[in-house]
Amino acid sequence: MTALGRLTGRLAGHPILTLAAVTALVALSLVRVGTLAFDSDINRVFLSDSPLSQAQRDFEARFAGAGAEAAILIEGDPRLTIPQIEAARGLALDLELDPGVVAVASPFALRFPPGHPTRPDAPVIPPDLDQGELSRRLAEFEALETGLPVTFTDRALLIVATLEPEAGGRGAIPDILEARAAPIRAAGASVAITGPGVVEDTIRTALARDLMRLDLAGTGLAAILAWLSLGTVRLAALAILPALPGMVATIGIAAWLGLPITVLNNVIPMLVLVIGVANGMHLSVHLARTEGVLSRRITDTLSAVGPASVLTAATTGIAFLAVLVTPNAQVRDFGILGAVGAVVGMALLLPTFAALAALLAPGPRPVGTRAGRVALACGMAAAARPRAWVAAGLLALAGAGAGFWATTPWFPYSSHLPETSALAAANDRIADGFGGVYRAWVEMPPGADWGALRDAVTAVEAVATEHSVLSEVALARWHGDPGIAPPPDTLARLPATVTERLRDPDDGTLRFAVAMPEPMRSEATLARYDAIEAAALGAGAARVIGLPAVMRHGSVELVRQLSFGLLLASAGGALVVAAARYNLRLLPTLLIVNLLPVLLVGSLPHLLQGGHLTPPVTLALTVAFGIAIDDTIHIVIRFHRALGPGGDRRNALSEALSGAGGVIVLTTLLLTGAMAVTLFSVFAPVAHFGLALIASLWAALLTDIVLLPALLMIGDRHARP
Amino acid sequence: MRVPSLAFALSLLAAAAAADPLPDMAGDWSGSGVARRAPSSPDEAVRCRLQNTWEADNARLRVRGRCAVPGRSFDIDGALARRPDDRLRGFWSDPEGRGQTSVVGRSEGDRVAFAFSATDPDTGIDVSQTVTWTLSGDTLRFLSRHRAEGTVMADIRFTR
Numbered sequence: 001m002t003a004l005g006r007l008t009g010r011l012a013g014h015p016i017l018t019l020a021a022v023t024a025l026v027a028l029s030l031v032r033v034g035t036l037a038f039d040s041d042i043n044r045v046f047l048s049d050s051p052l053s054q055a056q057r058d059f060e061a062r063f064a065g066a067g068a069e070a071a072i073l074i075e076g077d078p079r080l081t082i083p084q085i086e087a088a089r090g091l092a093l094d095l096e097l098d099p100g101v102v103a104v105a106s107p108f109a110l111r112f113p114p115g116h117p118t119r120p121d122a123p124v125i126p127p128d129l130d131q132g133e134l135s136r137r138l139a140e141f142e143a144l145e146t147g148l149p150v151t152f153t154d155r156a157l158l159i160v161a162t163l164e165p166e167a168g169g170r171g172a173i174p175d176i177l178e179a180r181a182a183p184i185r186a187a188g189a190s191v192a193i194t195g196p197g198v199v200e201d202t203i204r205t206a207l208a209r210d211l212m213r214l215d216l217a218g219t220g221l222a223a224i225l226a227w228l229s230l231g232t233v234r235l236a237a238l239a240i241l242p243a244l245p246g247m248v249a250t251i252g253i254a255a256w257l258g259l260p261i262t263v264l265n266n267v268i269p270m271l272v273l274v275i276g277v278a279n280g281m282h283l284s285v286h287l288a289r290t291e292g293v294l295s296r297r298i299t300d301t302l303s304a305v306g307p308a309s310v311l312t313a314a315t316t317g318i319a320f321l322a323v324l325v326t327p328n329a330q331v332r333d334f335g336i337l338g339a340v341g342a343v344v345g346m347a348l349l350l351p352t353f354a355a356l357a358a359l360l361a362p363g364p365r366p367v368g369t370r371a372g373r374v375a376l377a378c379g380m381a382a383a384a385r386p387r388a389w390v391a392a393g394l395l396a397l398a399g400a401g402a403g404f405w406a407t408t409p410w411f412p413y414s415s416h417l418p419e420t421s422a423l424a425a426a427n428d429r430i431a432d433g434f435g436g437v438y439r440a441w442v443e444m445p446p447g448a449d450w451g452a453l454r455d456a457v458t459a460v461e462a463v464a465t466e467h468s469v470l471s472e473v474a475l476a477r478w479h480g481d482p483g484i485a486p487p488p489d490t491l492a493r494l495p496a497t498v499t500e501r502l503r504d505p506d507d508g509t510l511r512f513a514v515a516m517p518e519p520m521r522s523e524a525t526l527a528r529y530d531a532i533e534a535a536a537l538g539a540g541a542a543r544v545i546g547l548p549a550v551m552r553h554g555s556v557e558l559v560r561q562l563s564f565g566l567l568l569a570s571a572g573g574a575l576v577v578a579a580a581r582y583n584l585r586l587l588p589t590l591l592i593v594n595l596l597p598v599l600l601v602g603s604l605p606h607l608l609q610g611g612h613l614t615p616p617v618t619l620a621l622t623v624a625f626g627i628a629i630d631d632t633i634h635i636v637i638r639f640h641r642a643l644g645p646g647g648d649r650r651n652a653l654s655e656a657l658s659g660a661g662g663v664i665v666l667t668t669l670l671l672t673g674a675m676a677v678t679l680f681s682v683f684a685p686v687a688h689f690g691l692a693l694i695a696s697l698w699a700a701l702l703t704d705i706v707l708l709p710a711l712l713m714i715g716d717r718h719a720r721p
Numbered sequence: 722m723r724v725p726s727l728a729f730a731l732s733l734l735a736a737a738a739a740a741d742p743l744p745d746m747a748g749d750w751s752g753s754g755v756a757r758r759a760p761s762s763p764d765e766a767v768r769c770r771l772q773n774t775w776e777a778d779n780a781r782l783r784v785r786g787r788c789a790v791p792g793r794s795f796d797i798d799g800a801l802a803r804r805p806d807d808r809l810r811g812f813w814s815d816p817e818g819r820g821q822t823s824v825v826g827r828s829e830g831d832r833v834a835f836a837f838s839a840t841d842p843d844t845g846i847d848v849s850q851t852v853t854w855t856l857s858g859d860t861l862r863f864l865s866r867h868r869a870e871g872t873v874m875a876d877i878r879f880t881r
Contacts, residue, residue: 089791090753093768096789108766109792122763123791127755493792 008306008354009299015355022352026245029252036251038207039260039330041200045413046547046554048327048561053554055545059441063501068163068197070177071437073430075156075190082129084189088157089125091180095161098176103495106159107152110141111493115480125152147457147474149467149515151434158434162497163197192426195437196547199413199423203263206418206682211266214677214686215247218270222277222674229666230284230367234360239284242352243276246345253344254337263416263683264619265334267690272341274674275316275627276349278667279309282634283353285663288367297364298357306350308637311580312630313346315573319626322569323619326561328554334619335565342626368662375661376654379709383653389710390592393703397596403603404563410612411555412520418682427517431525435468435515440529440546441501442536444510450485452540453510459539463531464514471512472502519552523610526552555615562618566602569622570595573629577636586636589711594628596707597699601692616685617692624696631667631704634660639712653709661705668701742828742856743782743803747775750861754877756790759846760870765790769877771797781811801826831856836868850874 011018043060047053074080074088092106110124124141125134138152151158161177181191219240227236250269254261282305290297320338323331382389414424430437442460444453457473475486475494491499501511519529529552533544543549574590598621605613638660643652671694678690750771755764771786781802787794801811801824809826826835833854841848849868854861861879866872 089766090768092791093753093766093789096791096794097768097770097787104792106791119763123765125791127764127766495792 006299008302008350009295011351012295012298012354012358015358018351018355022245022348022355025348026249026252029249029256031252032255033252034255035258036255037260038204038211039262043550044262044329045416046411046550046558047329048554048557050554050557052543052545052549055543056547056550059545062504063497068165068200069195069437069439070161070163070193070198071195071430072159072161072177072181073156073192073194073426074159074184075192075429076154077188077190079154080157080189081187082131084184084187085125085129085134085157087184087187087189088159091184092159094180095159095177098180100164100176101161102164103162103497104159105149105151105162105495105498107150107157110148110150112141113144113478113480144478146478147461147467147469147471148478149434149470151467153433156429156433158430160195162495192422192429194423194426194430199417199427202418202421202423203416203683206421207261207263207266210418210681210683210686211251211261211269214267214270214681215251215273217677217680218273218674219244219247221677222274222670225670225673226277226281229281229670230288232362232365234362235284235288235367237360238287238353238356239280240277241356242280242283242349243273243345245348245352246276246341247273249344249348250337250341253340257336257340259333259337262330262333263685264330264616264689265337266683267678267681267686268334268337268341270674270677271338271623272345274671275312275342275630276345277674278627278630278671279305279312279346279349280353281667281670282309282660282663283357285367285666286659287357287361288365289659291364294358294361297361298354301357302350302354304641305634308630308633309350310346311577311633312627313342314576314580315629315633316342316623316626318572318576319569319622322565322572323562323622325565325568326558328558328561331558331562331615331619338623368666370662371665372658372662375665375705376657378705379653379657379661380650382706382710383650383713386710386713389707390714393592393596393707393710397592397599400596400599400603403606404599404613406611407603407605407613408611409556409559410520410609410614411551411558412614413518413551414521415614415684419684420682428521431465431517431521435465436517436548438516438518438547438551440514440516440532440544440548441511442514442541442544445540445542446507446509448510448540448542450483453512454482456536456539456541457512459535460512460514460532463528463535465516465528468515469512470498470502470515472510473512513546514548516548519548520555558615559613559618562615562622563613566598566618566622566625570598570625573626577629577633581636581640589636589708590629590632593632593703593708593711594625594700596703597628597696598625600699601696604692604695614685614688616689620689620692621696624693624700627671627693628696628700628704631660631664631700632708634664635704635708636712649713653712657705657709664701664704668697671697742831742833742854743780743801743809744775744777745856746782746854746861747773748881749773750786750879750881752861752863752877752879754863754875755873756875756877757872759841759844759848760867760872760874767875767877769797769879771879799824838868848874 076084089108092104092108095101095104108125112119112122112124114121124137177193184191223240226239227233230236230239247269250272283301286305287297287301290300317339320335320342323335417424427437442456454473457469457471461469472486475490476482479486479490503510514532516529517525519526529548536544570591574587577590578584578586602621605611635656638656639652642655643649675690675694679687681687753768756767757764767788767790769786769788771784774783776783779802781800783800784797786797788797799811799813801809804810811824813822813824824837826833835852838849850865851868852865854863859881863877865874867874
């Protein structure tokens with residue numbers, strides 16, 4: 001009997017006291033749950049410790065007075081009518097007067113230059129609107145070819161409000177924007193309010209609902225599947241209930257650690273549940289199959305399965321910790337919460353199981369024999385021709401590795417939006433008509449003169465969407481003398497929040513802005529971003545910063561770091577298990593059996609997503625390795641226990657597959673069912689995470705009951721050549 | 722974009738310089754209309770929000786608020802007090818922070834008629850105006866004309 005068996009055996013002797021202690025611990029973990037935050041900070045998704053991220057932080061700190069921008073897209077059907085345009089102008093003027101709004105950019109602020117021959121200093125859109133006159137004036141302004149952004153077409157117009165940091169940051173996009181839009185909607189136009197701050201707010205609101213929905217649905221599904229798999233309610237309860245304290249405590253621990261719930265880590269509590277249920281299945285099935293008095297059955301079960309369960313917690317924890325190689329804050333939150341959740345979940349699971357087993361365990365009975373027969377048939381068939389199966393496995397591993405290597409890092413922020421949100425579509429329409437809702441800033445080197453700025457602006461205007469570049473050069477063209485910088489009174493026509501970024505009042509740094517969609521919205525938007533960046537740098541710009549730049553480069557860095565974390569988790573997990581079994585020769589077996597399913601699924605994006613490898617999929621692969629190696633541990637440990645000194649490998653394998661193999665088939669079914677709830681998440685990253693995890697688990701099941709037996713039989717003299 | 726801030730804000734304050742209607746001008750007002758910077762300038766759409774308070778002890782109306790034309794907004798700040806001779810006197814703060822100026826007015830029933838002399842400090846253009854402010858229930862109409870040319874400089878209708 002192991003020390004773990006003895007300890008948990010004692011706990012089983014005082015089940016009520018043990019359950020009360022576990023309940024008290026869970027309650028303690030929930031003391032601060034009221035402080036749990038739901039986070040969608042766009043910077044936490046993409047920023048790291050890279051020079052670009054640092055430059056972005058400096059830029060934001062330098063201009064901290066202005067907060068997020070809200071873009072208001074007003075569209076007519078099929079054209080904007082005069083009453084709709086008048087209502088839109090009313091909204092722009094009201095926003096100018098609203099507290100919390102720092103600046104408003106709208107087509108109504110456009111004016112003809114002071115030196116214009118017929119309309120000096122006149123508004124392009126006059127107070128008395130007439131459709132014919134409006135079209136004529138807009139055409140006249142276009143003919144000036146200033147390059148100034150004209151966010152007005154026959155069909156739509158765009159107003160951008162810069163909000164004070166408090167107004168646009170955590171907590172809310174002011175409801176006032178919605179209220180101000182009411183008269184426009186009443187006039188028959190559609191209004192979409194979007195922008196980085198609005199996107200963050202939409203994500204934050206949906207996160208809380210999604211967390212509760214996933215956790216409740218996952219628990220329910222796991223319970224039903226456990227009951228169907230094990231055949232009795234009491235055994236199902238033994239498999240499910242010990243996992244619940246870990247799931248609940250994980251939510252509480254997030255609050256204690258001050259970790260906000262994000263689009264990535266909101267799946268962790270459910271993950272802790274399904275990992276716990278998988279271990280609960282192993283424990284329950286072993287308990288059901290063990291003969292004797294109850295106390296002896298419990299200690300036997302915990303002695304036989306308990307160490308493997310503890311080891312699985314260690315490997316799962318290592319898998320989560322491996323993602324800490326990235327300095328990305330949101331991914332680190334995922335790794336920390338996952339690792340702590342895995343360990344705490346296991347620490348609560350074993351005592352809870354021991355106590356509940358003492359109260360609920362049914363008498364001995366055969367469980368999972370059909371599933372065991374499936375595993376046995378597959379495994380023994382592979383064991384009969386081990387070299388052929390191992391060769392096929394190695395070939396598949398090489399192919400999958402090459403496929404994984406050839407994927408392209410990809411991380412569209414728009415996928416963070418709940419699928420019920422219309423913002424992504426609104427952002428696309430803004431990108432089509434007016435450049436986009438995000439703003440990149442092209443920064444000139446220190447001491448750059450007017451000529452250098454003009455060259456860079458001209459180069460970028462040649463490849464960017466028309467009217468998407470805001471620069472002093474455009475203002476100089478408007479003023480009538482593009483050869484020199486615009487005079488102060490011309491600059492004063494723009495809000496200070498813009499002009500101080502165009503020409504830094506402290507050090508004179510020159511910049512210009514390019515409105516664009518998020519770069520990884522599509523291949524076309526990525527190509528456009530890359531062309532703009534190349535044009536800017538090629539024309540002498542020092543760098544490109546702003547959210548689009550961070551999204552473009554931060555996402556690539558993030559996926560690369562996560563891929564590295566995956567390899568680290570694989571090597572670390574396999575090494576820990578091999579070391580725990582005092583058998584380093586196990587290392588290649590563990591790596592081959594568990595890397596193959598992960599890399600196979602990792603190369604699936606070539607078939608499903610145009611070769612785009614996203615962070616949620618990479619995270620799922622890392623976690624999948626941690627879970628997959630758990631099943632391998634159960635088979636390998638049972639194999640070695642059955643083999644003993646000088647035992648027959650074929651018989652030992654048969655015993656391991658009959659015992660653990662059946663449970664592994666059942667747990668894979670159960671995990672699939674429980675993780676299937678992620679497919680109903682309103683967040684695409686959560687659904688992608690769940691899908692990749694399920695696919696990995698099935699691939700891992702196949703390698704565990706086919707490739708692993710073949711590897712364990714290598715060198716057996718009874719195996720066929 | 723350049724706005725008719727000086728002339729407009731000055732005339733707005735001056736218009737409030739009525740005798741009897743002053744207490745009724747207290748309260749929150751929202752208005753929209755048109756304004757222009759100089760007689761030769763084009764009209765601009767304008768919106769204003771005023772928070773006027775009546776100080777009964779001093780028989781003084783304090784006028785505070787904010788107006789906006791596309792691309793820019795500016796503050797309105799001033800006060801008007803009724804004198805024993807029934808004339809109204811007060812001050813107005815330049816929205817650009819360039820000091821204050823005195824204003825004087827007189828009421829005629831529900832209407833305030835007013836005139837002031839001023840020059841736009843930026844352009845040097847004469848923006849002297851005559852102003853009427855007509856109170857009708859919960860509606861207030863502000864109308865100012867250039868004194869020399871008679872051109873409408875601002876026409877804004879307020880409601881509570």
